[in-house]
Amino acid sequence: MDAWGVDVTVGGSQKGLMLPTGMSLTGVSNKAIEVARKNKAPRHYWNWELMNGRAPQKFIGTAPVHMFFGLQESLKMIEEEGLDAVFQRHARLGEATRAAVRAWGAGGKGPHALRPDARPALRSR
Numbered sequence: 567m568d569a570w571g572v573d574v575t576v577g578g579s580q581k582g583l584m585l586p587t588g589m590s591l592t593g594v595s596n597k598a599i600e601v602a603r604k605n606k607a608p609r610h611y612w613n614w615e616l617m618n619g620r621a622p623q624k625f626i627g628t629a630p631v632h633m634f635f636g637l638q639e640s641l642k643m644i645e646e647e648g649l650d651a652v653f654q655r656h657a658r659l660g661e662a663t664r665a666a667v668r669a670w671g672a673g674g675k676g677p678h679a680l681r682p683d684a685r686p687a688l689r690s691r
Contacts, residue, residue: 573598584640589633
């Protein structure tokens with residue numbers, strides 16, 4: 567986060583971490599914590615002090631232990647492949663999917679973007 571200048575990041579276990587839904591991850595910089603501390607607007611989800619007040623091992627309900635083991639393995643796999651290679655693989659698979667959709671729609675109206683510039687671009691780091 568520091569290297570990229572990111573103050574708040576939120577992720578979900580099913581978003582690129584190869585896990586089922588159910589786990590969310592939040593990273594908050596000291597700068598964001600200070601800004602939130604000075605802001606007196608009522609809030610719950612972005613109340614970092616409320617979240618900080620819970621010890622990491624405290625959960626409301628049953629701790630998702632299986633998700634932690636899965637996350638550990640997912641991160642190991644990503645590290646072994648290398649983040650650049652992961653981004654390249656996703657770009658390659660995304661383009662293969664778009665090519666298949668274009669082929670399905672060839673010769674008539676089909677389930678594809680009429681304007682290729684309208685589809686979301688894959689951002690690389």
